[in-house]
Amino acid sequence: xxxxxxxxxxxxxxxxxDTIDDLYADVxxxxxxxxxxxxxSAMSEIELRKHFEALGEKNRRLTVFGGCGVYxxxxxxxxxxxxxxxxFYTAYTPYQPEISQGTLTYIFxxxxxxxxxxxxxxxxxxxxxGATAAAEAMFMMVASAKKKNRVVLSAxxxxxxxxxxxxxxxxxxxxxxxxxxxxxxxxFEAIMAEVEKGDVAGVIVPVPNKYGIxxxxxxxxxxxxxxxxxxxxxxxxxxxxxLRTPAEWGADVACGDGQTLGMPMSFGGPYLGFISCGKGMLxxxxxRVVGATKDADGKRxxxxxLQAREQHIRREKATSNICSNQSxxxxxxxxxxxxxxxxxxxxxxxxSCDGAHYLYDRLIESGKFEAAFPGKPFLKEFVVKTELxxxxxxxxxxxxxxxxxxxxxxxxxxxxxxxxRTKEEIDRLVALLTA
Amino acid sequence: MKYxxxxxxxxxRPGRKGYELPADEYGKDAxxxxxxxxxxxxxxxxxxxxELDVVRHYTNLSMKNFGVDTGFYPLGSCTMKYNPKIxxxxxxxxxxxxxxxxxxxxxxxxxxxLYYNLQQALANIAGLYEFTLNxxxxxxxxxxxxxxxxxxxxxxxxxxxxxxxxxxxxxxxNPASAMVAGLEVVEVKSKPNGSIDVEDLKPLLDDTVAGxxxxxxxxxGMFETEIMEIAALVHEAGGLLYYDGANLNPLLxxxxxxxxxxxxxxxxxxxxxxxxxxxxxxxxxPVGVVExxxxxxxxxxxxxxxDGSFSIESDGESLGSVSSFLGNFGVMMxxxxxxxxxxxxxxxxxGPLATLNANYxxxxxxxDYLLPIDGVCKHEFVFDGLKDKSTGVTTLNVxxxxxxxxxxxxxxxxxLLFHESMMIExxxxxxxxxxxxxxxxxxxxxAEARETPEDVKNAPLTTIVRKLDETTAAKNPVLTYRQLKSxxxx
Numbered sequence: 001x002x003x004x005x006x007x008x009x010x011x012x013x014x015x016x017x018d019t020i021d022d023l024y025a026d027v028x029x030x031x032x033x034x035x036x037x038x039x040x041s042a043m044s045e046i047e048l049r050k051h052f053e054a055l056g057e058k059n060r061r062l063t064v065f066g067g068c069g070v071y072x073x074x075x076x077x078x079x080x081x082x083x084x085x086x087x088f089y090t091a092y093t094p095y096q097p098e099i100s101q102g103t104l105t106y107i108f109x110x111x112x113x114x115x116x117x118x119x120x121x122x123x124x125x126x127x128x129x130g131a132t133a134a135a136e137a138m139f140m141m142v143a144s145a146k147k148k149n150r151v152v153l154s155a156x157x158x159x160x161x162x163x164x165x166x167x168x169x170x171x172x173x174x175x176x177x178x179x180x181x182x183x184x185x186x187x188f189e190a191i192m193a194e195v196e197k198g199d200v201a202g203v204i205v206p207v208p209n210k211y212g213i214x215x216x217x218x219x220x221x222x223x224x225x226x227x228x229x230x231x232x233x234x235x236x237x238x239x240x241x242x243l244r245t246p247a248e249w250g251a252d253v254a255c256g257d258g259q260t261l262g263m264p265m266s267f268g269g270p271y272l273g274f275i276s277c278g279k280g281m282l283x284x285x286x287x288r289v290v291g292a293t294k295d296a297d298g299k300r301x302x303x304x305x306l307q308a309r310e311q312h313i314r315r316e317k318a319t320s321n322i323c324s325n326q327s328x329x330x331x332x333x334x335x336x337x338x339x340x341x342x343x344x345x346x347x348x349x350x351x352s353c354d355g356a357h358y359l360y361d362r363l364i365e366s367g368k369f370e371a372a373f374p375g376k377p378f379l380k381e382f383v384v385k386t387e388l389x390x391x392x393x394x395x396x397x398x399x400x401x402x403x404x405x406x407x408x409x410x411x412x413x414x415x416x417x418x419x420x421r422t423k424e425e426i427d428r429l430v431a432l433l434t435a
Numbered sequence: 436m437k438y439x440x441x442x443x444x445x446x447x448r449p450g451r452k453g454y455e456l457p458a459d460e461y462g463k464d465a466x467x468x469x470x471x472x473x474x475x476x477x478x479x480x481x482x483x484x485x486e487l488d489v490v491r492h493y494t495n496l497s498m499k500n501f502g503v504d505t506g507f508y509p510l511g512s513c514t515m516k517y518n519p520k521i522x523x524x525x526x527x528x529x530x531x532x533x534x535x536x537x538x539x540x541x542x543x544x545x546x547x548x549l550y551y552n553l554q555q556a557l558a559n560i561a562g563l564y565e566f567t568l569n570x571x572x573x574x575x576x577x578x579x580x581x582x583x584x585x586x587x588x589x590x591x592x593x594x595x596x597x598x599x600x601x602x603x604x605x606x607x608x609n610p611a612s613a614m615v616a617g618l619e620v621v622e623v624k625s626k627p628n629g630s631i632d633v634e635d636l637k638p639l640l641d642d643t644v645a646g647x648x649x650x651x652x653x654x655x656g657m658f659e660t661e662i663m664e665i666a667a668l669v670h671e672a673g674g675l676l677y678y679d680g681a682n683l684n685p686l687l688x689x690x691x692x693x694x695x696x697x698x699x700x701x702x703x704x705x706x707x708x709x710x711x712x713x714x715x716x717x718x719x720x721p722v723g724v725v726e727x728x729x730x731x732x733x734x735x736x737x738x739x740x741x742d743g744s745f746s747i748e749s750d751g752e753s754l755g756s757v758s759s760f761l762g763n764f765g766v767m768m769x770x771x772x773x774x775x776x777x778x779x780x781x782x783x784x785x786g787p788l789a790t791l792n793a794n795y796x797x798x799x800x801x802x803d804y805l806l807p808i809d810g811v812c813k814h815e816f817v818f819d820g821l822k823d824k825s826t827g828v829t830t831l832n833v834x835x836x837x838x839x840x841x842x843x844x845x846x847x848x849x850x851l852l853f854h855e856s857m858m859i860e861x862x863x864x865x866x867x868x869x870x871x872x873x874x875x876x877x878x879x880x881x882a883e884a885r886e887t888p889e890d891v892k893n894a895p896l897t898t899i900v901r902k903l904d905e906t907t908a909a910k911n912p913v914l915t916y917r918q919l920k921s922x923x924x925x
Contacts, residue, residue: 001781001788002866011795011867015811020787023794023811024689026658031694038559042778045521051775052768055549056530060542064535069759072535076454078486080527082493086711090502090518092510092843093715098898099838102500103714106493109443112916116479122914125715128571131759139615160759167733167755171582171617214473241481242466244473257759267546268536268760269571270717282912288715292919293908296901300440305908312607312849316620321574321611328713331493338443338489339453342481347456350466357465377469394539403538423460 062403063425064265065359067381067416068210069130069158073238073348074420075262076339079332089328093288097303098295103327104302107290110330113337117240118254119247120276125288125325130257131164133273134204134234136286136320137255138165140277141202141230142174143284143319144252148201148229150175152194154186156209157234165204174201184373184383185215188223195227202230202252207243211414212356212381213373214243221250236260237274237333239379241345246276253277258329262336272326272333283309286320351419352380359417359426360384366434372412381416383408388433397432404429438899439495443482444916446492453486480917499899500714501843507869509796511815511846511858512606512654514684514706519776522709522769531768536760540746547745550737550761553771554721560782561700562693563723567732569762573681576701576720577612577648579733579757583699583724584646584675585616586731586754596645596673600636604629604654604850606681618645628808629655629852633664640668646675650682651695654850654858656793656812666696675699675728683707684862685790685814688783698725707785708770719766733757788863789814792870796861799874803881807853814862820855821884828884828891830855835902836883836894840876 008020017023024032043051064072083089087102094100094107107125114123127133138151151169153162155178162178169176177200179190186205194200203224208214224231232253233246238260240246246254258272259265277285283306291305309319340348360382363369372383386393390407397404405415417426484492508515526532534543554566570576581599588596599618601609602625610620621644624635630653647669651659659665669676678692678700684707686692692700704710705718712718724732734749734756747761774782790813797806797816804818820830834844834857846858861870883891895901913919 001784001863003788003791003863007867008791011791015791015794015798017811020791023787023790023813024658026660026811027690028660028663030663031690033562033689033691033694036779037556037782039556039774039779039782042780043775045776048521048525048772048775052525052528052772053530055545056528058545058548059530059534060538061530061533062535062538062542064538066535066537068537070536072533074456076486078453078490082490082497084523085494085497086504086518087497087500087502089523089711089713090504091500091714092502092508092513092515092712096501096834096838096844097903098835098895098900099501099843100499100714101900102496102498105442105496105499108914109916111914112442112444113481115915115917116481121918122912128575128716129759132571132575132757160756163734163756164758167582167757168615170755171585172615173617214469216470216473218472240475241479242475244475248476264532264765265535266532267534267543267764269758269763270765271759272717289912289914291908292913293904295903299438299900301900301903303903303905303908305905305912305914308909314611315607316610316614318607318611318614321578321608321615323574323608323611324572324716324718326571326713326717327715328711329717331714334443335489335493338482338484338492339486340481341451341453341483342478343452343483344454344456345479345481347454350464351456351459353466353469354459354461354463357463358461377473379466379469398539398542403535403542406537419456422457 062401064403065415065429066403066406068406068414069160069257070265071260071416071418072265072420073260073262073418075336078339079262079335082335083328083332088331093324094304097301101301104290106331106334108292108302110334111290113334114237114274114276117237118276119245120254121279122282123274123276124285125290126330127273127275127287127322128326129269129271129273131161133255133275134161135165135168136275137204137232137253138169138174140253140281140284141232144281145201145230148199150177150200152191152200152203153178154191154205155179155181156186157204157206158210161234184211184213184376185209192223195224195229200229202232204232204234207233207235208239208379211373211383212378213376214379217249239349242349252281258333261333263329263332270326270329272329284319287322288325348419349379352417355417355421355426356380356382359415362430368434380418381414383412383414385411386413387411393433400432402429441492442916443484443492446484446488447482449483451483451485453484453489506841506843507865507873508843509845509859509861509873510843511860512681514860514862516709516862517864518709518711519773522772525772526765526768544745547737549771550767551739551745553767556774557702557721558723561723562691564726565729565732566721566723568721568767569733569758570701570720570722571758571763572716572718573701573703573720574608574612576722577608577679578615579722580677580699580701581612581616581618582754583728583731584677587675587728588645595643598644600639600644600647602631602649604852605648606679609648609679625852629653629657630659631665633661637668640672642673644672644674646677648677648679650679652682652685652813655808655817656815657808658813662695681706682814685786687786689786698728704766704770709773710766710769717763717766719763735761785863792861792863792865796859796870796874800877803878815858815860817850817853818857819853820857821881823885826884826888828888830857832891832894833880836880836891838895839897842873842876
């Protein structure tokens, strides 16, 4: 705070009061806080760095083989450098388009990139995370399907996604039915049996699913649409560079978490949620949207658009209470995908996939692990079963600086491999697991 | 600056690359073995550009932006304070950014300690019992807080409490969050000074009311002096008080929401605790509650154990989960660094100096701008446009003219209580010299409105793009590069 004593005196004189306390004269005396906050004393930068370094030393940086929605992908150096431009990170939401074309342009690029990955026509400016984006996808389907107040989820969606969708559904008054999986994949017959009851607005299924399995949705969209329901897909946007897209599967909405687009794992956030849809559902879509237009001189420019859906105009009649986006993370995703480009996005998936299959093959070969879902195709993540004590195995790995697979219980363990892992690291993991 | 008008897609050339990856040493092309019907039928049309292309492109884009580091943001209700650089560096420490949210608790003790200490600090600053840091933004915090409110009533079997009282001057997110939380909004009138009309409130308080949402100071920057009476009335009626922390900044060092009778609140770490707005996010919206509501906070929770270690737990009476993991951890790191930097000695000066700055601007400009409610304000205040209404110059015109002079515009046409609202919040990090420059420019614009009104009405004149055609953008939405290209081909 830059105020000198003489500044304060001059300002108080202008205002016509004697002390700063006089500016609080209207506040009832009984609520004035007269103590000191119970927080540490002020720290200099030197002390602050030492404080955080000491905290950091209580953390363990590991060679990560865990996934379950969060992956240790590599981010090219240029991403962080460009994100550090303070014209980006100290800006407010671009309400004044004339001085916010930087933000508006990259959001337009972000929308374009996510639309390319999902195959959908429209994408919003981003949401908080994948789980909340799935909850908003649920609301979109309920708002589009008149007088149907139930949504069906496949149990093969990530646990954190199901948890959040359930919470939003419970409070908003949408019934959420989670249909159990069958052999590690969504149960088509059981889900259709629910949809055909006539009160279901839509279905949410994953690409790939929580076990890493790439499910086959042939015929799903036709069947769900035939029963007058909508289909939403929860997808890994990085994997969509190679996998069949939600649009190709016939989905009406796509959502998911942008963490896989090179974002640091950051102990759970910040990431971003994305949501895409066809033009038909556009006006039910929550959140900010950027569109192209022209200025008074005919120059191309970008602007927040379709704001008539939003809370600051519609208040309680808005499509959502969302009033921000994860703008800087949308920039992250945009720069990451631009650097990796058309071929790099495919190569990241190929390296991760080949590494994951190499690990899988070694584990099966060892005789100590067997396939949890034999024959099911996977990209960068898979589940194996073992008679060994998974907790003890993971504790041993931790001693060696490795985060092993996520323990799913009942001897099942889920491993993920990204392009950051090397053959040597995998060999070492296998040696420790099978010793 | 030279006008730069490219999209990253327009720099793309087939075969150009901006990355290097290690060679594939696994000796088996597993991806090609995946059944083709599970793979994409067509390639994604992603950019093909070099690293230098990308660096120049985004550097050029950044120069088309205004940020706190570029200039002054008198943006009401947004608390655009300076974002100290050290906080960015700390939040980028790999000892934190490389933690997987599901890794063993033994390896994340430093992160959990930070999370716990920030919870405790916020609880003390707010005068409440416990905080969750899971919500991702202010509106998300509101939604979470309202879920706590409903969960509390439901846990007592009181299912008829489905209404929430919201002042008609409230931020638009308040009623929208209530709608998402499944609550019905009942508006309470404001008096001409923006304060809640207690006489209008009384008859609304029946046994169907879950609670009330308020900001204090209110959206006009005026302190709700009858807050203790309002709190007593709402509590007597069996309702809870929700505090919208959007306007918390002026209370730092002076008043704690918990001491005013509030039961639940959210804090915008990206406002009061100085984490950057990021062009719209990521933010963080921690929610705090009084003791008897703590068990309803969302899962997962961070707890301190008897042996001094920390663990992540889930509580059976919780409302559920509102986030994938523990929220925007990277944002929390910046807020915690800010609290430690200011410390016990200086954090208490934030509110008073923010209030001083706001009153100084108000008193300096009320000769040219219409101040509908005279008197001491807190962190912000509202003008109802120019005093001289004969010029035909509107609040929008003034806002756009400010862009020409290198300032961000104030928040305009909010609150809805006046036709020409212009809401100004300077924050405590601005020096009196910056405020004086802003005051001079505001006077200059007022003079232009009298002498050369066309310059103001046609503003902005010097920005890299001028007034935009927003109507066409909404009528024929062009939302992607693919659509832009096909529109151009038509």
